[in-house]
Amino acid sequence: MKLFVKSLRARGARPTGVLFILSAVLIASVFGATAPKGKNLTDAERAARRKALIAPVAEGVLRVRSTFAACGVCYGSAKAVPGLALEWRKLGAGSWQTLREFPHFDETGDYRGSILRLEEDTAYEVRVVADGHTRAQTSFRTWASKVPVARTVWLDADTTFPVKVSDRGKPDGWVRYAAKPGVVLDNRTEQELCFQVEGAAYVLFDNLTIRGSGARHVMTVENSACVRVRNCDIARWGRVGTPRFDMLGRRHEVGKPARGYGINMDGAIKIGRGSREVVVERCFIHDPRGQANSWFYSHPAGPEAVVLQSPDHSTVIRWNDFVGSDAHRWNDAVESIGNFSAEGGFNRDADVYGNFMAICNDDCIELDGGQQNVRCWDNRFEEALCGVSVQGCMASPVYVHDNGFYSMGDEFGLIGQTIKTGGGEHGVEAWAYMYGNLLWGAGTGITRMQLLRLQTRGNTFCGTQRFRGHEISPFAKSEDDTFGVEIAEKDLPVKWPARPAGFQIDRARFSGIQVAKGQAAPANVRVTATGGARDVPFAIAKCDVSDWFDVAPAKGVIPAGGKVTFTVTFRPERMADRHDYRGAFLVRTPEGLSRPVSLYAETDFVPPYKAAREGDFALYAEGLREGDFKTFDRKKETAFTFDVPKAGRYYLMVRARGNGRDRLRVAVDGDKAEESIQQTKPYPTWTMLTPGHKFGDMTCHWDFQPGPHTVRIRATRNELKYDGLVLTDNPGSFEPR
Numbered sequence: 020m021k022l023f024v025k026s027l028r029a030r031g032a033r034p035t036g037v038l039f040i041l042s043a044v045l046i047a048s049v050f051g052a053t054a055p056k057g058k059n060l061t062d063a064e065r066a067a068r069r070k071a072l073i074a075p076v077a078e079g080v081l082r083v084r085s086t087f088a089a090c091g092v093c094y095g096s097a098k099a100v101p102g103l104a105l106e107w108r109k110l111g112a113g114s115w116q117t118l119r120e121f122p123h124f125d126e127t128g129d130y131r132g133s134i135l136r137l138e139e140d141t142a143y144e145v146r147v148v149a150d151g152h153t154r155a156q157t158s159f160r161t162w163a164s165k166v167p168v169a170r171t172v173w174l175d176a177d178t179t180f181p182v183k184v185s186d187r188g189k190p191d192g193w194v195r196y197a198a199k200p201g202v203v204l205d206n207r208t209e210q211e212l213c214f215q216v217e218g219a220a221y222v223l224f225d226n227l228t229i230r231g232s233g234a235r236h237v238m239t240v241e242n243s244a245c246v247r248v249r250n251c252d253i254a255r256w257g258r259v260g261t262p263r264f265d266m267l268g269r270r271h272e273v274g275k276p277a278r279g280y281g282i283n284m285d286g287a288i289k290i291g292r293g294s295r296e297v298v299v300e301r302c303f304i305h306d307p308r309g310q311a312n313s314w315f316y317s318h319p320a321g322p323e324a325v326v327l328q329s330p331d332h333s334t335v336i337r338w339n340d341f342v343g344s345d346a347h348r349w350n351d352a353v354e355s356i357g358n359f360s361a362e363g364g365f366n367r368d369a370d371v372y373g374n375f376m377a378i379c380n381d382d383c384i385e386l387d388g389g390q391q392n393v394r395c396w397d398n399r400f401e402e403a404l405c406g407v408s409v410q411g412c413m414a415s416p417v418y419v420h421d422n423g424f425y426s427m428g429d430e431f432g433l434i435g436q437t438i439k440t441g442g443g444e445h446g447v448e449a450w451a452y453m454y455g456n457l458l459w460g461a462g463t464g465i466t467r468m469q470l471l472r473l474q475t476r477g478n479t480f481c482g483t484q485r486f487r488g489h490e491i492s493p494f495a496k497s498e499d500d501t502f503g504v505e506i507a508e509k510d511l512p513v514k515w516p517a518r519p520a521g522f523q524i525d526r527a528r529f530s531g532i533q534v535a536k537g538q539a540a541p542a543n544v545r546v547t548a549t550g551g552a553r554d555v556p557f558a559i560a561k562c563d564v565s566d567w568f569d570v571a572p573a574k575g576v577i578p579a580g581g582k583v584t585f586t587v588t589f590r591p592e593r594m595a596d597r598h599d600y601r602g603a604f605l606v607r608t609p610e611g612l613s614r615p616v617s618l619y620a621e622t623d624f625v626p627p628y629k630a631a632r633e634g635d636f637a638l639y640a641e642g643l644r645e646g647d648f649k650t651f652d653r654k655k656e657t658a659f660t661f662d663v664p665k666a667g668r669y670y671l672m673v674r675a676r677g678n679g680r681d682r683l684r685v686a687v688d689g690d691k692a693e694e695s696i697q698q699t700k701p702y703p704t705w706t707m708l709t710p711g712h713k714f715g716d717m718t719c720h721w722d723f724q725p726g727p728h729t730v731r732i733r734a735t736r737n738e739l740k741y742d743g744l745v746l747t748d749n750p751g752s753f754e755p756r
Contacts, residue, residue: 075128076093081145081147085161088372090137090145099125104118104147106145140163142160166221172186183217184216186222187221195222202228204227216239220243220244244294245295248298249301250301251302262751267316267718270321280320289328294330295334298337299336304325305563311350320350327365329356335370337373342377351379351385359387364385364389365390373518375603382407382408386408387412393418398515404427412471420455448472450474451472457479474498482504508528508529523548527617529616537591547585549577549581550577558609568587589620636669637752649741656684656692656732662727668722670719670746671746673732677700685732695708699739
């Protein structure tokens with residue numbers, strides 16, 4: 020009987036750009052970019068709509084938007100003026116400094132750029148000069164960390180959710196929401212939200228411990244101004260669901276129709292439209308209830324710490340710890356909506372600095388979208404497919420500078436671009452400035468894109484990290500970047516994430532911890548904290564599921580100028596159900612400032628050969644047995660026949676060991692042989708056969724009728740070693756772990 024093959028492809032996947040570039044038309048339709056609607060619009064009408072989203076200033080107008088440590092500048096000029104420059108200084112003090120990057124945009128008739136690393140609560144002045152004359156001049160003041168509180172709303176353990184917040188404070192009198200020490204705000208009623216902030220102004224959420232239970236979001240902020248979320252511990256929110264392998268392995272809510280991406284965009288904090296000057300700072304966000312699927316199945320979908328949906332301007336995310344785990348990986352730690360819209364994501368005049376974002380299945384952070392004076396610096400990004408994404412740079416300029424990228428990799432070890440530039444659409448004149456970054460460990464570096472005017476300088480590329488895409492990028496320029504640098508893990512800079520914690524540690528991360536036969540080697544590791552000018556109280560914080568290591572002392576004081584040594588002890592008895600254990604702990608102050616230390620252990624666990632669980636269907640190929648490895652040949656096919664007892668939807672998986680991304684040629688029954696990408700490891704694991712599928716669409720099923728069905732396989736590159744082939748109705752039982 021002829022085999023009916025149905026390949027279900029991802030409809031919402033955003034391209035990673037490692038292997039291919041999608042067309043702008045496909046991107047607009049798939050990713051929901053806010054492109055002009057209507058088939059009959061002229062090019063001029065589409066350009067006008069795009070320009071309206073970018074919102075340039077009028078001719079001769081100088082607009083400034085400051086934050087704590089930066090200022091976005093826009094100057095209206097229909098044409099580029101030879102020698103025009105932006106100068107700045109502290110108000111009335113010292114000599115003028117010239118902004119290095121202040122590009123002109125022909126499309127919108129303006130100059131745009133950012134002044135970086137300013138001092139808080141300080142007055143500055145800026146001017147535009149050309150031909151020795153000042154064309155425009157203005158002044159601004161950077162924000163202050165401390166805000167005056169006029170009224171406090173006290174919350175307790177019996178708080179009824181959702182709390183609807185529409186308070187209208189004033190610049191000299193903010194409204195503060197707080198709780199007494201030790202109070203946990205638990206959304207036991209499982210309302211969709213804990214806090215709904217709508218139409219509010221000058222509101223501070225301070226030092227709250229929140230457990231979201233069934234809430235999709237802990238907090239949403241819309242149509243609000245000057246809202247700050249400070250020093251909050253947020254966990255256990257979001258939908259859980261169950262994997263649907265006929266829907267590319269993504270999780271869907273039980274009892275509800277499966278559609279689209281399933282469970283996605285469950286951000287603890289969602290910052291939405293109509294909002295400006297929203298700040299998330301010094302928060303520890305961790306342990307969502309859900310889990311993002313990995314690229315083993317398809318483009319990830321799942322929970323995030325923060326979701327951005329086109330706020331108006333001036334969002335700041337600083338000094339936070341967004342920490343995933345093996346049990347609760349992020350999709351992205353920070354996700355953008357409207358990746359290919361000129362107002363998408365952070366939109367404009369936004370800062371991301373001093374954060375630790377780790378253990379994600381896609382990106383640590385998406386800056387994707389408008390990226391008009393969006394700045395990202397002094398962060399540490401770790402353990403994700405990609406570190407920072409700027410693909411879909413639709414307005415620009417965007418700045419990614421002075422960050423530490425410490426080894427990429429998703430749940431099952433797939434690695435993408437360390438700084439992701441595409442592939443996908445970029446704006447007409449998309450400027451991206453990347454300098455002073457350290458790209459260390461696993462990762463492929465940075466890809467130069469055709470439309471992206473990528474300017475780099477002073478970046479350090481370690482190992483095999485490098486630039487790609489030279490031949491397709493006429494606008495890219497590189498200055499003083501270094502390649503092939505070798506840095507031992509113990510010597511990695513501890514300055515990232517940069518934050519005023521009042522103390523420093525001597526080690527950023529530990530990997531290579533080996534657990535075999537119930538013993539860990541080493542059994543423990545040590546980190547020393549050195550105090551600064553004052554005593555600093557601390558407490559150790561970590562994800563709820565990170566019970567496989569202990570840290571002592573768990574709390575105390577780091578004395579001024581003194582030292583405290585922390586001992587991390589591994590618990591092998593709690594490390595028996597998977598090969599890789601990844602986590603982190605924070606030495607955290609009462610103010611919410613911390614120093615993170617990441618930990619990576621490998622065990623002698625090998626996924627079981629016969630992995631089917633009770634209730635699964637699993638039919639193993641005859642003639643193969645565990646440990647007896649055979650080789651797929653490049654010159655001839657190897658055929659297997661399965662006698663299927665009942666009609667159903669099935670998946671084919673091969674148990675192999677390899678070098679990461681091996682390729683096979685696979686045909687089923689009378690179908691044409693097509694390439695299947697296998698995500699393999701040095702030790703034997705099961706991996707799905709997906710003939711004809713592309714990157715980002717790694718799940719393939721067959722609707723079989725009863726009777727014999729034949730699978731034909733040969734190698735395309737390396738002669739892959741294998742010892743098993745299985746037909747199953749539940750590939751989740753066979754995932755690598």
